[in-house]
Structures are given as structure tokens and as C-alpha cells.
Amino acid sequence: MLPWLALQHTRGIGPVRAIRLHTKLGAQWYNSVQLAASGLSEEQLEQLQTPHLSILEPLLEWQGKAPNRHILSWDDPAYPEQLRAVSGAPLLLFVEGELSALPLPQIAVVGSRHPSYVGRENTKNLVPALAAAGAVITSGLAIGIDGLSHQATLDVGGTTLAVLGSGLDRCYPKRHLRLAAELASQGGALLSECYPWEGPLAHHFPRRNRIISGLSLGVLIVEAAERSGSLITARYAMEQGREVFAIPGARQNPQASGCNRLIQQGAKLVSDANDVLEELVAFSVAAIKVRPTATEELLPYPELLDNVGIETTAVDLIASRCQQPVQEVLTRLVELELAGWVEAVPGGYVRARRG
Template identity: 75%
Template sequence: MTASRLTQHPLLPWLALQHTHGIGPVRALKLYQTLGEHWYLPENLQQTKLSTEQLSQLQTAHFELLEPILAWQQAASNRHILTWDNPDYPAQLKAIPAAPLILFVEGELNALTRPQIAVVGSRHPSYVGKENTKTLIPALVEAGAIITSGLALGIDGLSHQAALDAGGISLGVLGSGLAKVYPKRHLRLATELIASGGALISECYPWIGPLAHHFPRRNRIISGLSLGVLVMEAAERSGSLITARYALEQGREVFAIPGAWQNPLAWGCNQLIQQGAKLVLSANDILEELNVFSVAEVKVLAANSGELLPYPELLDNVGLEATALDVIVTRCQQPVQEVLIQLVELELAGWVASVPGGYVRARRG
């Protein structure tokens, strides 16, 4: 095929770049920036040191991909295909190394350019991780942040839902094509996310299913779109730490919530803090580091100092991590039956919550 066929649709040259062996996003963008938007013309390609095979691949027009891509886009008015040179391509993402050559978006395109905070964490969060997510996200939304995450189970899904519940906007970056939302149980959440003014984003072709190697690559987009990354809860070898590493490489802020060293799900966050991530105790710890939110006023509910704590001695012995019943009994030095009665009353009043492994201090406490 000749280079003239690549001019038949503006997407074809980018498909050719994406499907040339030995040319990744970094080299592809360098080629584009060096030779200009008409890089694919033979007289321009002659200036490169590419192999004969690569030159041939670069001049191949991928009509077999173009047709289903355009069919996907035309099926709904809120579907968009953004090549790197498109004026609607988000500048924040465009500035990172290895930015996607082609981005598929379903939803509100303008949301991609608004200030975003990425929130990531464990797929199997603890009670504390869940509560921290539900508590911090509304304050970030109130300050004007869009919440960006990966639509995965656990902290990702909880972050999206918390943003929507707070009346905010959320963006989901997928490790699959937009026609193959993964996990399937989050299909309804994805639909709500779009309906609430957010969007789904992917660099995969719409019909591509989830593959293991897609997700680490997906993480660079999550951090690349955002001003900073908040790691809610992460084990020592968590995928969330990959997102944090990308954030550091991209010059983004990294935030982490500390936890007890006995909790394996806190190890990753504690390590990030040791390495220089900002320790987060409230939403203001995040907002004060990001210039765009520097004037934001986040309302903090003051504690009612006139309210007496019920069973304060027992309550003091229930921590933010799951505390076993026998441990509480030992600490309080009270009969088991009496401790159980008090715990039930505290649970009904919202001071503690029953979780696998015992009891934890609830949000009110």
C-alpha cells in the first residue's frame, strides 16, 4: 500500500504508527514531532534510520481496524476518538512520556480537562480503608476535584461511587475496551458514571477484552490525567504502587494514608510515606499541595463537645483496625456478657461496627 492511502482518513496514520514493530509510543511521538504531521510521506521517511520492514509497516493503511472503530464511535453521540494531535486530547496526559497515541472516550469530553485527583488502592480493602474512602472523597469533590480511578473492585469502585454519592464527577480508566467493561459487575456503575457527567477512557480498541498486561499500562493514564495520586490502602506488592511510581515519574504529587504496621494492607502506604509521599490525615492535606485547589474551603464538621461518650472505657479499647472480642474483654477486664451488651448498644448508636475478626471504631466514633 502507498502513503497516499493513509491520507484517506486522519486516523489511519496513527493506526500505522501503533502497529509498526519496534516503535512504541515514545519513539512514535518523536517521529511525529521530528517530521511533522505528514511524517508518513516517503520523502519524509527517508530521513529516518528505520528498517525496510518498518518503513513498509508504516505505510500500511489499516482499513480493517478503521471500519469497526468508526462503527463504535458512530453508534452513540458521546463517543470520541482522540489522537495525540487532536486539540481535545487532554494536555495533562499529553505531557507525560509514552502518552497513548489514540484515546477512546465515552461520556463528557470536557471532564478530561478539569482538575483531577486519582484514587487507588486494594481490591480487598479493610473496613478502615472503606471508611477512609467514604470520608475523604466527598471533601475532595466539594473542593472541585474530579475523582479518577480504574473502575476495579475495591477502593477503585468505592471511590467512583463515593464521588457520585457526593454529587461529583468521576472518570474511569479501563484496562479493556469500552465495549468490554471490566469487571462486569461494575457495568451499572460505569453507566452511572457517564450519566453523571463523567467518562470512561481507554487506549484499547473498543472490542478488546481485559488482559493482564493492559492494567499496568492503564495505570500510567490514571496518574497522567491527574494532578496527584492518593493511595488509600495498598499491600507491599500492590498494583496501586505501580500507579504511584508512574505518578513520581510524571512529576505528579503522591499522597498516602498511614496505617498500623501490623496491617499488611498498610505496608504499601507506609513505604510510600517513608519514600517521601505526603502523609494524609484529612482532605486538606491533599488540597494544600495542589495549587488549583489552594483557595478551596473544605467544611469540616466539628465534634459535638457536649455529647457524652457511652461506655468510654470500652470504646477506648476498640481500635480502627479489627479488634477481637476476647482482646476487648481482656483489656476492659469485664465479663464477656457485659461487654457484648455494651458493644450492641454502641453498634446501634453508631460508635462501633461489627466486622470479620471483631469490632472497629465506626465513623461517628
């Protein structure tokens, strides 16, 4: 690990140049006689020979505190191949959880930190289907779509990976400490390129996003505004040759504008899980088609339900569309809510997800 630590702390040598050195000079590049002739300055050569024991010792101490903690250098056999192939992949990757989950086929699911009702419902509908098809769901543990994706995967017994924008000892956000522990203990893992003791700094998160896309076969953007960190993940995915998927939304919804823009730029429009699975050769769509429920129930008050959509609809507007008294509509909406057909939300009602 020491040679990789030395590379991380040598000025003017980033991940791309470091990996180029490894590729050109071989696994023992740090002992190669050709190192001096590789275009490095005397200062850089001197920095490469610095042992950095002050960092190594706390890292080894962190690793030794739990059996499921791992420090993977770029040339470690356990380092995920999908990520290793990415230009500028992290030289060191810190992992807490199951290493066996890292090489499995992954689909990244990311989106707004403040999703709408529709965004939340789309996540709860699509993620379990992707997990059921055998995909590991990878996301960033953030509040909003990220956290919902991790939880929806765990709820169906799936495997999920979380890439942090902080060190693994400084889990961010703190409200997801329990979620982080749960996913690591249920066959998944937490990952970061930050040292375990580093806090969540602004510049960590764009770098985290390139790892999320780098680990994955494709990236699904559930809901994102025009200026969103999720679009950074999408851009990295495009640069890395990954598939990009986006769920469209109403133009009146500012949280959907980023997804709509991505679709205009060539991202695949997604309406169900098969739209994602059929583009990824790692999944046999012929064998794992996601099907609707076999039977359909008789709709109660169909003329009323027809006027309640997935966007919030005010009671007055529903009554106007149905041409029925407001009090009668309200009574029927309460019945429909108790039966699970609609859900009361601020400002009115929405259609509920059933089954």
C-alpha cells in the same frame, strides 16, 4: 486517524518515537518529504503506508453507535493536555462519556482489591472531601478501593473518570457494568487505549496505570500491599513528576505495608483531605478547608468506646481492658451499635464512621 493507526501497527515504533516524529516533522508528518530521511527502515516506511481499513471500519462503527463515544488521537485538541505531556502517552484514546471532564483537575485514588475495614472507611471519608473541593476522582474501576472511590464520588454528586484495562465494550470487572454506566452518565467518562473489542489481558493493566497517573495532578494510595499494582501507579506518578500521597497503616496489617514503604521513600503521609489539597496548586485550600463537624456529641459509655478502635477489637479484649463482665460489655456494645457508635465486624467490633 489512519496515520496514527499505521504508527500503532508499525514494528519498532512505540509511542515515544511516534510522538517524536510528529514533533519533528509537524502535523502532516505522514506526507513529509523528510519522512524517508528520519531513520526508518524500508519495512517501517512500507508499514506506515498501509491503510489498516480492517481496523478503522469497526472503530468508526463503534463510535457511531452512541453520541458520547469519541476516538482521540494524540494531536486531537480534545486529548487531555495533562496526559499528552507524559512520555509514552497513548497514540489513540477511546472515550465514552463527557469530554469536558477530561481537562479538569484530577486526583487519582487507587488501592487494594481486597481492602480492610480501615481501608474502606478511609476511602469513604477522604474521597467525598476531595470531590467537594472540586477534584475529579480518577481510578481504574477495579473491585476494592477503585470501585469504592468511584461510588463515593458519585454519592456526593462529584465527577469521576475510570481508566480500563480492557476495551470499552468489554468492561472489566463485569460486576462494575452498572457503576461504569452510572459514572459515564453523570458527567464522567470511561477511557481506554485498548481497542473497544479487546478483553482484559494481564499486560494491559500496568499500561492502564500510567494513564491513571498521567491524567492526574497527584496519586493517593489508600491501602496497598508490598507487591501491588497500586505501587506501579505510584512509580509511574513519580516518573511523571506527579505528587504521591499515601495513608499509613498498622505494621501488623499487610495491606498497609506498601503505603508505609512509599512514605519511607518520600510520599506525603495523609491523614485528611487537606494533606492532599494543600500540595496541589489547582485547589485553593484557603477557600476550601475541610473542617470537622461544628458540634460534638456527648460520648455514651466513654470508657468502653475508648477501647474500641478502627482496627477489629474482640469482645473479650474490650471486656478485659474495661475490667467489666463480658455480658455487660456485649449488651452495651449492642446499644452503641444501634446508636451508630460502633459496628459489628467478623472477630469483634470497630468504631463506626459518624456524620
